[in-house]
Amino acid sequence: MKKIILIIGVMIVALALNAEIVDRIIAKVGDDIILDSDLQKQLMQMKAGGSLPENETEETILLQMVEFKLAIQKAKELDYVVDKSQVNELANNRLKEIRANFATETEFLTELKKNNMNKYDLLNYFRELLEEQSLREQVVHYEIENKIEVSDEEIQEYYDEHRIELPLREPSNKLGMILIQIKASDSTKKKRYAECEDILERLNRGESFEDVAKSDSDGPSSVSGGDLGYFARGDMVKGFEKAAFALKPGEVSDIVETQFGYHIIKLEGIKENKIRARHILKELTPNRIDSLAVYKLMERITTKFNEGEDFGQLAFEYSDDQQSALDRGVIGIFPKGEFPPLYQDYYKNLDTGEISDIILIEDMYYIFANLEDVPAGVFELYEIKDEIKRAAHAEKREKFYNNWINKLKEEIYFEITY
Numbered sequence: 001m002k003k004i005i006l007i008i009g010v011m012i013v014a015l016a017l018n019a020e021i022v023d024r025i026i027a028k029v030g031d032d033i034i035l036d037s038d039l040q041k042q043l044m045q046m047k048a049g050g051s052l053p054e055n056e057t058e059e060t061i062l063l064q065m066v067e068f069k070l071a072i073q074k075a076k077e078l079d080y081v082v083d084k085s086q087v088n089e090l091a092n093n094r095l096k097e098i099r100a101n102f103a104t105e106t107e108f109l110t111e112l113k114k115n116n117m118n119k120y121d122l123l124n125y126f127r128e129l130l131e132e133q134s135l136r137e138q139v140v141h142y143e144i145e146n147k148i149e150v151s152d153e154e155i156q157e158y159y160d161e162h163r164i165e166l167p168l169r170e171p172s173n174k175l176g177m178i179l180i181q182i183k184a185s186d187s188t189k190k191k192r193y194a195e196c197e198d199i200l201e202r203l204n205r206g207e208s209f210e211d212v213a214k215s216d217s218d219g220p221s222s223v224s225g226g227d228l229g230y231f232a233r234g235d236m237v238k239g240f241e242k243a244a245f246a247l248k249p250g251e252v253s254d255i256v257e258t259q260f261g262y263h264i265i266k267l268e269g270i271k272e273n274k275i276r277a278r279h280i281l282k283e284l285t286p287n288r289i290d291s292l293a294v295y296k297l298m299e300r301i302t303t304k305f306n307e308g309e310d311f312g313q314l315a316f317e318y319s320d321d322q323q324s325a326l327d328r329g330v331i332g333i334f335p336k337g338e339f340p341p342l343y344q345d346y347y348k349n350l351d352t353g354e355i356s357d358i359i360l361i362e363d364m365y366y367i368f369a370n371l372e373d374v375p376a377g378v379f380e381l382y383e384i385k386d387e388i389k390r391a392a393h394a395e396k397r398e399k400f401y402n403n404w405i406n407k408l409k410e411e412i413y414f415e416i417t418y
Contacts, residue, residue: 023035023036023037024036025417026039026062026416026417026418027062027065027066027069027414027415027416027417027418028413028414028415028417029066029069029070029073029412029413029414030069030070030073030412030413030414031073032069032072032073034062034065034066034069038065039058039061039062039065039418042061042065043058043061046061058418059418062416062418063416066414066416067405067408068132068136069414070405070408070409070412070414071135071136071139071140071405071408072132072135072136072139073408073412074139074143074408074411074412075135075136075138075139076135078139078143080135080138080139080142082131082134082135083134086134087127087130087131087134088127090126090130091123091126091127091130092123094126095119095122095123095126098122099119140401143404144397144400144401144404145397147400148393148396148397148400150389150392150393150396154392154396155381155385155388155389155392156381157392158388158391158392158395159381159388162388162391163378164378166378166379166384167379168376168377168378169333169374169376169377169378169379169383170335170336170376171335171336171373171374171375171376172333172334172335172336172373172374173333173334173336173352173370173371173372173373173374174330174332174333174370174371174372174373174374175330175331175332175333175334175339175340175347175368175369175370175371176311176312176315176324176328176329176330176331176368176369176370176371177315177319177321177324177329177331177343177366177367177368177369178298178301178311178314178315178318178319178321178329178366178367178369179319179320179321179324179364179365179366180294180297180298180318180319180320180364180365181294181320181363181364182286182290182291182294182363182364182365183284183286183290183294184284184285184286184287184290185286185289185290185293187289188284188286188287188289188290189284192261192262192282192283192284193255193262193282195216195282196255196262196264196280196282197255199212199216199264199280200252200254200255200264203252203264209225209226209252209266209278209280210225210226210227210278211225212280213225213226213278213279213280214226216280216282217279217280217281217282218261218281218282218283218285219260219279219280219281219283221278221279221281222281225278226266226278226279226280226281227268227276227278228276228277228278228279229276230269230271230274230275230276231274231275231276231277232273232274233245233273237258237259237260239256239257239258240256240258240263240265240279243256243263243265244265244267244275244277245275247265247266247267247277248267249267249268249269249270250266250267250268251266251267252264252265252266253265253266260281260283260284261281261282261283261284261285262281262282262284263279263280263281263282264279264280265277265278265279266278266279286363294365295358295360295365297318298358298365298367299358301314301318301367302355302358302367305355305367311328311329311355311369311371312328312329312330313328314329315328315329316328316329320364329369329371330371332383333374333383343366343368346359346366346368347368347370350368350369350370351370352370352371352372352373353370353371353372354369354370355367355368355369355370356368356369
């Protein structure tokens with residue numbers, strides 16, 4: 001709390017500097033100027049926020065302020081605009097945050113008055129600050145950041161250039177995984193489809209759609225006779241939506257397949273851009289035989305591995321986890337004794353080169369593997385590609401920004417008289 005109040009006090013003193021400093025113009029940027037008091041306020045704010053580097057000079061800070069003004073001038077030239085309502089909301093929020101650190105409104109106003117200010121002066125200060133920040137953020141985002149792409153070649157180049165600077169990897173283990181989801185087999189699908197065909201025949205013979213939905217539908221809407229209420233386009237999965245919106249009131253669809261199973265849909269009514277429909281659902285839920293079939297497949301995979309087949313090739317051929325399958329079963333390299341939290345119980349007792357028993361977790365079977373020991377050393381690119389990409393992007397962004405600022409210095413008049 002004391003720190004917050006100290007920062008508030010510094011800010012308020014900084015805002016009052018105009019009354020205390022005999023000002024002079026120290027820089028001109030287009031039709032704007034920077035006063036000595038502006039520089040002193042910037043320095044005090046940076047010190048209060050702990051963002052002033054130890055050896056930073058006033059000249060360097062002034063140059064940064066000039067570049068900030070150049071960016072704002074360019075934003076105005078390109079007709080970027082500020083959302084005034086958003087700025088007002090943010091400014092009022094900041095004012096409320098400061099006010100909340102004083103016991104009473106009177107104490108707050110008294111502190112402001114000591115510095116020849118009122119709360120409207122502080123509010124206007126926040127508005128001006130936020131407007132300038134918004135303009136700069138917009139122009140930098142659209143003129144620089146949106147134009148930066150980092151290719152795989154640039155990632156490799158950055159890695160090669162900075163490899164010697166990278167932290168060393170601890171002794172680690174490369175861990176792998178094969179995952180196969182238990183899905184409804186073709187025979188299960190045929191059985192459920194045949195059930196839907198029987199239901200369609202019953203409906204054609206005149207049975208009530210609502211009654212059949214109550215007795216035969218697997219969905220939670222069965223209790224209400226399959227009634228889904230009114231819904232618009234985009235509310236349902238594509239296949240269901242397409243079939244439902246193609247119906248006329250009273251019509252019943254053919255069998256429609258989605259990821260949830262097989263549906264029979266009846267259109268009950270239309271209201272503006274929405275329709276009301278009922279459906280009968282036969283879920284494609286795997287049965288015990290389907291589960292056993294996947295388990296048998298996992299057993300064959302285990303046998304293949306034990307007979308010498310490569311784990312990576314087996315993962316590539318069989319695993320349903322697309323990302324790790326493409327990485328030949330590798331899920332990552334982890335320091336010794338550290339494991340993915342969700343699976344640590346299955347990895348922690350595996351020796352190097354060993355695979356786990358077949359593990360059932362929800363509707364998926366897993367085989368976990370401790371593939372190999374990885375000695376201490378420099379990280380390989382594939383281990384830290386995301387981090388290297390971010391670093392390469394930041395470096396490229398800085399180059400783009402500097403080139404852009406240098407171009408602005410040629411386009412827009414500026415002069416430093418400090």
